[in-house]
Amino acid sequence: MTSLSGSHTELLASDRKRPERRIQAAVRARGYWLLALIPLTFLSLFYFYPLLAILRLSLFPDGRFALDALRPLYEKPYYAGVLWFTTWQATASTAGALALGLPAAYIFARYRFPGKSLLRALTTLPFVMPTVVVATAFTALLGSRGLLNQILAGMLRLDAPPIHLQNTVWIILLAHVFYNTSVVIRLVGGFWANLDPRLGDAAAVLGAPPWQRFRRVTLPLLLPAIAAASILVFLFNFTSFGVILILGGPGFATIEVEIYRTAVRLFNLPVAAVLSLMQMAFTLALMALYTRLQARLTVPLDFRPRTLTQHAPRTRRERLLVFGMLGVLGLFLLSPLFALLLRSVTLGRGPTLAYYRELFVNRTGSVFFVTPIEAVRNSLFFALITIVLSVIVGLSAAYLLAGKGRGRLAAVLDPIFMLPLGTSAVTLGFGYVIALDEPPLNLRTSLLILPIAHTLIAFPFVLRALLPVLRGMNPNLRRAAASLGAPPARVFRHIDLPILARALLVGIIFAFTISMGEFGASLLVSRPQFPTLPIAIYRFLGQPGLNNYGQALALSVILMATTAVGFLGIENLRYGDIGEF
Template sequence: MTKTYVSRFTHHVSRITFHVSRFTFLLPILFFILFYFYPLGAIFKLSFAPAGGLDTSALAKLVRNSHYLRVLWFTTWQAAVSTLLTIALALPGAYIFARYDFAGKAAIKAVSTLPFVLPTVVVANAFTALLGPRGLLNGWLMAWFNLPHPPIQLTHTIWIILLAHIFYNYSVALRIISSYWQNLPPDLEHAAKMLGASPAQAFWRVTVPLLKPAIVAASMLVFIFCFTSFGVVLILGGAKFATIEVEIYRQAVNLFNLPVAATLSLIQIGFTFGLMWLYTRTQSNMARPAKLKSSRTLQRTVRTATDRRIVGGNLALMLLMLATPLLALVLRSLWGENGFTLAFYRELFINRRGSLFFVPPAEAVFNSTAIALTTVIFAVVLGSIIVLMLTDARSRRARW
């Protein structure tokens, strides 16, 4: 009798657990329906059926108007140039992190990630504080050489956009390439040198082909970030420059031309999906390189003067690119007309204009933290459920 009750109870618990698990697995699906497929369907409807029937006038307008073709061309070539410059500058840094072991290496590599997670507004203010008409560099040059006008005019030019993109994406390329490079054995490179190849020839004909999966993967990811750039181009580039995302913002907010904005959004989504598919393919190539070795057995300490020049020069370049804009921002916040001051920080707590939109700093920090924590919780929960679903599906296919 007792065994019967126990078996029934176990059966009921298993059924309840089964139904709960099924409901749990529905959560990611509902999330994608509400926050992905529904908005995407609304964009399709607004693009091709704004009045209820089929209407391709917005798409025809994009094709006929050369302005939108220029926007697409600018979006593409600025992303390509930004990617080339970022990879070219990241390769020497990746080399020292892959082949040398020096003091503070882990800390420097961790700190180098900071620019990538900074908000766009902060980065724009940092570059303005360093290179703007009233920035630190122009102020020093005007004072030293008694110049009447700022000698460096980079604001609202393509150059400051490219510099900001390098600032943002340098750490991405550095991490991807150095993580792959540090496990590649240098045997083939050494063999090429023994056979008479110069260091440059050995690098371009042996090392670069071996690094190709990492270079391609880093290039694709950086290109995606630059192709979808919004805040950097909008704030630093001004009205002269517009990527697809900036044009979407201008059409939707300034002109209230929602069908054209929605059609541009579909084009942006199509490009992004295609680029992410290519990036995923390159990532799969990185996952199976030949004959990897432990990075500890391949790295050497800094001993000779040449080693010190190589490591020191690359670290100095990283400091120049990544630290100087942030240091300029800090100095500008502490330096007024009469020297050192904390007046700008005190102004954060004063609502001089009586604005209804004024938010005290403590409340702003609390809001940002609360939103971030809520986002993390939702992302971890939904991501974990999706991982369980995929794992369960693979195990079932394996049993079959």
């Protein structure tokens, strides 16, 4: 009905002012190309240029193709094994994150309960935790002398610990689920929350049982968001590095790990370059598949404000469902974090704040000492720049891809936009060293290289969060507003922005999270006087002594707290009615 009246108004309008429309069309076309300039310029300067530079240097060291150096690649079946392991562990990890994340997303999307935003903030915290610290938390809980083993051994009267997870593939999968579930919760949950529940209700009226309603109505509508979350989680697991090295131990290797070992330890840049290309080719192929799928999945939707889609759990069954699910989440995602908090105030002695106090003391008179406040400030400073850059690049990329009649363009550009996520950080880090070394791009030792590198990982999150909403947005809303005489800026302000705001906030949350975490930080040349929180944590872990370990834990807790406060701050961003949706 609305669509009919929409095209009707347009017909009338086009009859009346044809010349103006042609000019407008030209402006729009030029606008699109200028819009394309933002993400493409950014990617060209900070992704393709350094990447091509390092690949060329690696593969053509003396101007000739380094064929000899590549021999290990085809002589050893080992590398095929690495590719296989990388793929299957990423698939399994993604399935795990979906299994835990989807029910949780449902709870967060459809129910209101006390402490909800705090809980949602807490579930995203794993994302920022340095791997070494998470590893010790996992060991504290699941290690052979860990809590779980002690409890089980006590209950079952066993002499030996029943659970052996360390250095097995299980702990890798567990850690990946621990790290990535929040991506599913936020991306799918955010989309789900604004989905019109009346569609399901209508099916119910027609007699569909709950499972049928989910399978036939809700699930198909959710698929774009689920696919978006899956692809991000998959790529994160596919290029996993720290988890594999530290929790999996030396018996496991993803392609990313192998690139690192080959380039940094064996100085074999040609093999590392080919492995990087393999990783990227895989990412591209996957993305091409995803893009084709995505185009078929999208249907226009009427998004509803959350006040209409959410309610408190009413029946006993609903309460059981909500609080049961929250219990599972708490056990799985929060217990390792809680273990860290507990250790930071009990390590080596009774309850103590000694490690927190010690953080403010420069006992060795070190030139690199920073107070935790300065480290927090540095981290927040980098995060803010990352957010600004990611929103600019991500928003323009999203509009570029979602534009009408841009299907073919999207099919080419979308995989390219996701490519940074599937690219080896080691390779890119070396690329920065050799390519960004001269004015006007003399950035390799600049403080800004960190947020720029973070933006490469973060803007795809903004893009993925926005796209399902932008594509699903009923175009008639805009048309109606325009036909009522609203200029484009007002259409954006009053139609797009309120509907997009939530998704944008989800994107901002991830940009913030990625920047606060440790992503690639160690692979860039750093200015030690400006350490971020994760770098300061690693510094404490560099030398023996319980006091250093205690301070690393205390600083990890500060990192968690800062990030949680940041989440709450971002989630409560309100400007007029924007963000209320």
